[in-house]
Amino acid sequence: MLEIKNLVSGYGDIVVLHQLSLHVNQGEIVGILGANGVGKTTLLKTISGLLKTREGTITYSEREIQNISPYKELGLGIAHVPQGRHIFSKMTVLENLQISLDNARKKLNEKQRLEYVLSLFPELKDRLNQAGGTLSGGEQQMLAISRALIADPTLILLDEPSMGLAPIVVQNVFQAIKRISDSGTTILLVEQNAVAALDIVKRLYVMDMGRIVYESQQIDEKELEKIKEVYLGMDVS
Amino acid sequence: MFSQMVVNGLANGALYALIALGLTLIYGVMNLSNFAQGEFAMVGAFAAYFLKQLHMGYLLTVILSFAVAGVVGLICYFLAFYPLRRSNPLNMMLSSMGVSIFLVNLSQYIFSPTPKVVETPFSDQSIQILGVYLSEQRLLIVIVSLVLCGLTYWVLERSKFGRSVRAASIDPDTAMLYGIPTNKISMITFVVGVALTGIAGALTAPIYNVFPTMGISLTLKAFVVVVLGGMGNIVGAILGGFIIGLIESFSAGYISTGFQDAIVFTILFLVLIFRPQGILSKVRGEKV
């Protein structure tokens, strides 16, 4: 479904991603782990077109998308939940969701989609007419994910959904992510919080210095230990 | 005299609101302090003058002035602002000052600095109710301003397009992720923002005459209004327009006509010092 080959990207004079390759299969939930500053967010931004691809290709559903404008990607079925949530703070929760519906890949029934995302995040139900900026951090994250989900995407790029959230809320959010994945949506999850991520991902990559340094096929107990020890030493707690 | 002052203030306020609306829209979406805003009123006014020379009906010239200012705006957008869209907002602001100087000089070259008169079927007649006079032309300005302000507000708050504009102004990158072509949105916003001001120019032409430097004081006034209402705040710009209009009218009436502008600018400074986010915004730096 998503195939990245020899990707080079960065900001200005600085090259962040060096010849990076990875792939995500249809219906999978794939994790990308790595410490702060290894290029995880850069990778997602490059996939969604906010950053230019300098070399390499990004293929999505048999189509090269590395030169496509970012605003066209939602229409292709790719929804990006950015790091730090970036909800439209002055607009209501409902409007945040409508924006996404307005630009979905096909005409969707607003009521149906709304019911669906509210069933995943019932916390938002009473807050539909409240400005997005007035929500708590956890609710904002739920809104950010709902905003992506409501457009019925085929691939969701999730950037650090656990950031700044209390452990109980993290659990809540990750359970919802798992349910989204179970319903068939492909998910590429970028996380620093390895413990939380390892609970739900089927397969994972570890990134360091803009490169994939480890790729797991099947996550079992032994492998888990290895990952924790060798690559994510700092994050084990 | 009191009621006449209120009417005067509201009539001027409607005009200020219309120009400030364009300015604040552009600031909200492009983060551009457009110092050429008033020059688009000048462009609209000259368009009205020029089309009037071709014996076109006045109301038609007003509508066309919207288009002319819009087209000139579009050209300016691509020459002066689009190339700078990713750079420091300061660069765009300086660029707008360049656009201002360029448009003033161009119109001086084409039309000469001499003021021009634009005839209107309304100019010299007045409506008189209970001793309060309002010329028909001013009434027209009030009506058109209110309609355009209301329409703009409605589009922004209620339409799909308006949602996109607001999203793009709050967070352009995320808006892009959710399918909003922010570059196109800022282009449209700029064109509409200056075209609204162009209409204001065509509407005032019969009362104020038309000359190349007419826009400068309008830009200044619009900035006062926008700062008062909160940069990028639509409702703030509309209310701010009326507030400034009334303050001017009352300070002239009850204090002194000689200090009118001084009073307005004193208020600007007080707002900047005590409520830099504007009188309406709750959060500093809030936009559209």
Place this chain on the structure above:
Amino acid sequence: MKRFNKYFALLFSFILTAAILLTGCGAPQGASGGSGSSGNSSGPIKIGLVTQLSGGGALYGKLMQQGAQLAVDQANEDGGVLGRKIKLLAQDDQANPSESVKVTQRLVSEDNIDAWIGTLKSSDTITDIGITSKENIPSFVPVGVADNVTKQGFDNAFRNVANNTMQITEMVNYILKEQPTKKMAIIAENTDYGRGIVDTFSKLFTKGGRTVTNKEYYNVGTKDFNDQLTKIKAKNPDGILIAGLVAEGSLIAKQAKSLGLDQQLYSFGGFMGKQPMELGGQAVNGLIHTDYFVPTAKDELTQKFVKDFKDKYGKIPDSYYSAATYDAVNLYINAVKKAKSTDPKKVNEELRNLKNEHTVMGDITFDKEGQAATKVWISQIKDGKQVGIYHAK
């Protein structure tokens, strides 16, 4: 906070810039450089003209330039002066004080001009003559009418147009003699010019036993006068005096009409020429104002000037800007002829000794301060035409 600071700084700087542009704070630069013009005796005689040739007042500046050029061309056709050609160096000062000083300085120190003429603004004229006076260059003031131009102690300044007090005095005398207006409202531009008129007019008018009901002010460039006019209306005067120029004055007349004010309108030199009718239309019909030049005056020299001007530029010189500047060039040329030299000292001496020199603007005799009492007309706009209705003497 960061954002606030940024915009505060931006706005602040913009306002400051605007304030500087509007009020002008260019201090005259110390003028010492330059070799002076006294030793010049070969090549053309150079007359520097400093006036606004671009921007809002360029219209008047160009009229000055045309008047001066006409006089220069005529003198050159007659073979020049003292066997030398005359050359006009017209410089644009954008009606900006610092620009005016700059171009005058350049004319003096680089072009070594023999005579100077300028400007549209009395205040700029004073600072500029401050520069030319260091070289004693004969300097003519054909347009600026503020009283204080000739009260700076300059020995080289000559004004061949009646000053403000003279025109105000004539206007008051005329009203007291010929008009029934008892209560006058004044709307004045917020400048030395406007405030000067308000003071002098009020003093003379009340001395004549009549009253002034309002003294309202506006800033130059203002386009809306409803606030001032509303206050005037509340006092119910029977005449309105506009102490300003035509750009604003014509709008005042129009806006007064639409507020239901039908009083007799009065104004000053700003309402000369065709412009008031073009800009004010019906609203200025009947307006009475002072004038320095009436192209239809039955005076041989005036008629010759009007004809020559029309032949050269295809239009009638309808205000004093061209006439007075034309006169200024001729006054200089005649003084040079009499002095048989362009030596500034000798030329200034000849100018001071003039007695009733007949010019388009009237018979010129410069007083100790360099002020000449030229004609002041009272004109009225009647059905789209300027009609001279009165003049003293």
